[in-house]
Amino acid sequence: MRANPTLIVHDENEMRGLGASLIAACEHGGVITLSGELGTGKTTLVRGALEAEGVVGGVRSPTYTLVEYYPLPRFAVAHFDLYRLADPEELEYLGYRDYLNQQTLCLIEWPERAGGYLHAIDLEIKLQYVAQGRRVEISAGTNWGQQLVSRVNQSN
Numbered sequence: 001m002r003a004n005p006t007l008i009v010h011d012e013n014e015m016r017g018l019g020a021s022l023i024a025a026c027e028h029g030g031v032i033t034l035s036g037e038l039g040t041g042k043t044t045l046v047r048g049a050l051e052a053e054g055v056v057g058g059v060r061s062p063t064y065t066l067v068e069y070y071p072l073p074r075f076a077v078a079h080f081d082l083y084r085l086a087d088p089e090e091l092e093y094l095g096y097r098d099y100l101n102q103q104t105l106c107l108i109e110w111p112e113r114a115g116g117y118l119h120a121i122d123l124e125i126k127l128q129y130v131a132q133g134r135r136v137e138i139s140a141g142t143n144w145g146q147q148l149v150s151r152v153n154q155s156n
Contacts, residue, residue, distance in 0.1 A: 006135055018045055043109065
């Protein structure tokens with residue numbers, strides 16, 4: 001699949017806006033991974049997506065719970081933070097496969113901790129520190145992921 005041209009996100013508000021654009025582009029569930037060093041904005045992007053869908057009262061990182069579930073009007077969001085995953089097999093105990101359906105959008109931080117357990121990733125988002133803010137590279141892994149890339153490009 002083709003990669004999206006690299007975006008530069010300058011601040012927290014722009015990262016939240018990217019999250020809002022991303023979730024607006026989704027018409028159903030799928031799997032989106034978010035990679036990058038600590039503090040690059042993975043949770044901020046998810047927070048922007050969820051706030052755009054009306055989630056209030058704070059969106060917290062599921063660093064200790066590993067997954068937070070948000071039932072929304074259009075579809076649900078399962079926000080995974082795999083940073084503290086001790087063993088990729090723990091995904092089975094979390095019921096990861098139960099979230100893989102058209103009614104649930106899985107937003108997965110630290111996907112590299114999952115070993116070989118993640119399949120059919122629709123979109124990979126890689127965040128990197130740069131002098132101007134953050135470099136965001138978005139790559140599609142499926143046809144639906146490519147549609148998301150096109151929609152996000154149109155909105156930004």
